[in-house]
Amino acid sequence: MLKRLMAIPLLLSATALAQPLEVLHWWTSAGEHAAADILRQQLTHAQVEWQDYAVPGGGGDSAMAVLKARVIAGQHPGAAQIIGPNIRLWARLGYLQPLDDWSTAWPGERYATLETLTHADGVRTAVPVSIHRINWMWLNPALFQQYNLPLPTSWSQVFQAAEVFQAAGIVPLAHGAQAWQTATLFETLLLSVGGPEFYRAYFVDLDPNALHDVRVAEALSLLRRLKGIMDPQNQNREWQEASQMVINGDAAMQIMGDWVKGEFTAQHKLPGKDYLCMPVPGTAQNHLYSADTFVFFRSNKADTQRAQAAFAHTVLDEETQRRFSLAKGTIPARADIKLEGFDDCSQTSAHVFREAEQAGLLAPSMAHSMATSPGVESAIFDTLHRFFRDDSIPIEITQLRLAQILSALSDHE
Secondary structure: OHHHHHHHHHHOOOOOOOEEEEEEEOOOOHHHHHHHHHHHHHHHOOOEEEEEEEOOOOOOHHHHHHHHHHHHOOOOOOEEEOOOOHHHHHHHOOOEOOHHHOOOOOOOOEOHHHHHHOEEOOEEOOEEEEEEEOOEEEEOHHHHHHOOOOOOOOHHHHHHHHHHHHHOOOEEEEOOOOHHHHHHHHHHHHHHHHHHHHHHHHHOOOOHHHHOOHHHHHHHHHHHHHHOOOOOOOOOOOHHHHHHHHHHOOEEEEEOOOHHHHHHHHOOOOEOOOEEEEEOOOOOOOOEEEEEEEEEEOOOOHHHHHHHHHHHHHHOOHHHHHHHHHHHOOEEOEOOOOOOOOOHHHHHHHHHHHHHHHHOOOEEOOOOOOOOOHHHHHHHHHHHHHHHHOOOOOHHHHHHHHHHHHHHHHHHO
16 A cells, blocks of 8 residues: 555645644754745645644754654654664664655655665665755855955964954854854864865774874864854854854854855845855865755554655655755755756855765764764764863863774774
8 A cells, every 4th residue: 555655645636635744853943944934835735734843953962852752652753854874773773664665766866875874774764855065164244344354265364364353342253152063163173174084084984093193183173272263152052143143243254054044045145245155264175964854754544654755755846955955055955956046155065065975075974963873973072062161171182082982883883
């Protein structure tokens, strides 16, 4: 019966009642909410009613904790935002619906990286929505023009500009000192100082030489130096609050993924005029990536299965892919979608992603669940958060702790 479900979403009559489907996710900022609304609207055409279960928390940790509690209680949602290697963990526990039961021919072309990401033991278990580039720096161009400063393409230029902004009472670098945000900043710095091959040796291959390499200490030193050009009121600040500082002209720069662009778009800000995107110094040809993906929990109810299948097919629809990515600041998960109408930030992201994938040099984000298991990710977050908050912790001690965490993962595998 399941194989016959592949055609049902396309054959439902216009007068059919919408089937409710609870969707667990962590898209709660203004830009993310606008992007989620695109999916909601598109699903209405497939007679699916998106029942929202949003869990605040930019990195998704809180959402995953809630999901685990609900599954243990036997109350899993119909669909959930699960990303990275975590998909395989859930699939191997037997909770996830194999998507090829609904269709053997999914629309469009996808990047090889996403095909690997959305399969578990050869079975398709997730549907990709879009791709994020994380190694972006967001700037308020009016401030750089006002103070006659060059747009920074090196760390030395970042710190030179910071001196001018600090003297003028402007925060050079907006940051929210939540653990996941600091981890995002650190992995970006590691990519900057080491390049994608070193980044992969460290976070993917768990190479013992990389774990103790001097470049890790260099990235930690740079992290601590960047803290000096932030404002001290950054504890527990949400990422979108830091973005708002850039929009308002209270801060000159922010280092964060391209979901920031979705926040700017939600406020009708224009790229190249109201804000600028630049690759983090040293990473112009690199792509530190994360991908939005959804999974579906097994159900013995035919109506739920129909709604889940319709959800999966709708997500991969060309119009849905385009509209969602334009709202969220990402690029489509489908590799065959042309990017006319997308801004230079997205055009650049797509180009760099393709080039890096072909060269085998994509950098999967540790901080955004692309590179390692949730337990290891949490331990890294805690170590980096402590280091960031406490200037008395030596760099060499933090590097050693990180090496021990990653070495333990290597030994386990």
